[in-house]
Amino acid sequence: MxxxxxxxxxxxxxxxxxxxxxxxxxxxxxxxxxxxxxxxxxxxxxxxxxxxxxxxxxxxxxxxxxxxxxxxxxxxxxxxxxxxxxxxxxxxxxxxxxxxxxxxxxxxxxxxxxxxxxxxxxxxxxxxxxxxxxxxxxxxxxxxxxxxxxxxxxxxxxxxxxxxxxxxxxxxxGAEPGGRLGQMLKDASHLIRVTCDTALRRRTEVKIFGTDFPTPDGTAIRDxxxxxxxxxxxxxxxxxxxxxxxxxxxxxGYGKGYSVREVIERVKVISGVDFRVIETERRAGDPACVIAGADKIGELLGWNPKYNDLDQIVSTTLAWEMAQKDLMLN
The missing domain is CATH 3.40.50.720 (NAD(P)-binding Rossmann-like Domain)
Structure with a gap:
């Protein structure tokens, strides 16, 4: 090639x-x-x-x-x-x-x-x-x-x-399961990364931005x-x-959504750490629920995901973050 x-x-x-x-x-x-x-x-x-x-x-x-x-x-x-x-x-x-x-x-x-x-x-x-x-x-x-x-x-x-x-x-x-790659940006703001950082004591708390969304537990749902x-x-x-x-x-996407509270709870269970969670106001521009209808990509491209599981996503993120001596970005 x-x-x-x-x-x-x-x-x-x-x-x-x-x-x-x-x-x-x-x-x-x-x-x-x-x-x-x-x-x-x-x-x-x-x-x-x-x-x-x-x-x-x-x-x-x-x-x-x-x-x-x-x-x-x-x-x-x-x-x-x-x-x-x-x-x-x-x-x-x-x-x-x-x-x-x-x-x-x-x-x-x-x-x-x-x-x-x-x-x-x-x-x-x-x-x-x-x-x-x-x-x-x-x-x-x-x-x-x-x-x-x-x-x-x-x-x-x-x-x-x-x-x-x-x-x-x-x-x-998530991160590459072999430990070669993951999120290297020090100030990454994605929920799973922030929550894993908090479980590893690199942050003092996780903030839930909005608990009054029209969802079953009041927090935003994402795929x-x-x-x-x-x-x-x-x-x-x-x-x-x-x-x-x-x-x-x-x-x-995978076609399945998890709320902010559900993600936090899975990180607590997998990490074994009960960290601090603070509820605060919604952020501007955040929708309540977004879940993918993703049949088309499989039908047209033959895409076959291997890591379609929240626990795998959290586990690989935790493993990557624990392997880093620090979160440097040159």
Whole structure:
């Protein structure tokens, strides 16, 4: 296999797992990352080029030096509360930089792209589970900035021979079971990571943001997907595009939701630690319940998740965090 692929944001949490799997599958990988939230230590395969997508001159030079057969685009800002506070930065980093990337693809004739999108494009769904045909009505700048990226990709594809797979992630967690990779960002804010950190006494408490949602226990419900299964979905998507098949938008989740309270309780049981939990107000932009309708990805890509279990997600996160002497990020 001699396919060369560009992975933007490949030093980050999800991107690094995909890069590792790509390398193991025989792909020639080039990672383009500014390392603002990712770490060079997370890149276990391929070549790292440190650069920013807003640096169009540098980006174009990378495209001119390599003959990429496909691009996998992860680089983005992804905190909902941060997007509410700093919407301009989110549109700049997520939407405008995707436009820069597409222009480079156009200039050199790259015809395949896999885009890292999000369930946040659905906003507060009226019907659960959420399917790919559900209305896209994001309720925060993060979701809107990612939906705008989807529009860019789809509009450009209609006017060119670009084919795409847009993967809408639900809540990603877990770590590579072999202990080689996990979440390296010191201030990661995802619930499972925060809760595991608290069980390991790296944080003093876990906050529940909102206990008055219209859910059985009053806390928000999310569909959690293991990062290794999500990474495998990207390789399945790449194989799908290499077979010349038509563009798709696909959900990546398990179709089962867990409330914040349920996640906290599982971490307490698995870790054996009864840590402090504080109830506080809702955060702006948080929907009550988002669960994936994810039949389509299995039918079209043959995606077959191996870690479809909350306890496995929590256990691999705990094992990774316990193995780290500290949570450094260069």
């Amino acid at each position: 001699n396919q060369k692929v560009l992975v933007t944001g490949g030093a980050g949490y999800i991107g690094s797992h995909v890069v590792r799997q790509l390398g193991e599958a025989g792909y020639d990988v080039v990672v383009y990352d500014n390392c603002s939230t990712g770490s060079p230590k997370a890149i276990l395969n391929g070549e790292l080029i440190v650069g920013d997508l807003k640096d169009v001159e540098c980006l174009c030079e990378v495209f001119s030096q390599h003959q990429f057969t496909a691009v996998l685009h992860f680089a983005a800002s992804l905190s909902v509360p941060e997007s509410v506070a700093h919407p301009l930065e989110y549109y700049a980093n997520n939407t405008c930089n995707t436009l820069n990337l597409l222009r480079c693809c156009h200039n050199v004739g790259v015809k395949q792209i896999i885009f890292s999108s999000t369930a946040a494009v659905y906003g507060q769904p009226e019907k659960i589970p959420v399917t790919e045909s559900s209305p896209t009505e994001p309720i925060n700048p993060y979701g809107r900035s990612k939906l705008a990226c989807e529009w860019l990709i789809r509009d450009y594809a209609k006017a060119s021979d670009l084919r795409y797979v847009i993967l809408r992630y639900f809540n990603v967690a 959690y997907i293991h990062v290794e299964d999500l990474a495998a979905a990207h390789l399945d998507a790449l194989t799908y595009l290499e077979q010349g098949k038509e563009s798709q938008v696909l959900n990546c």
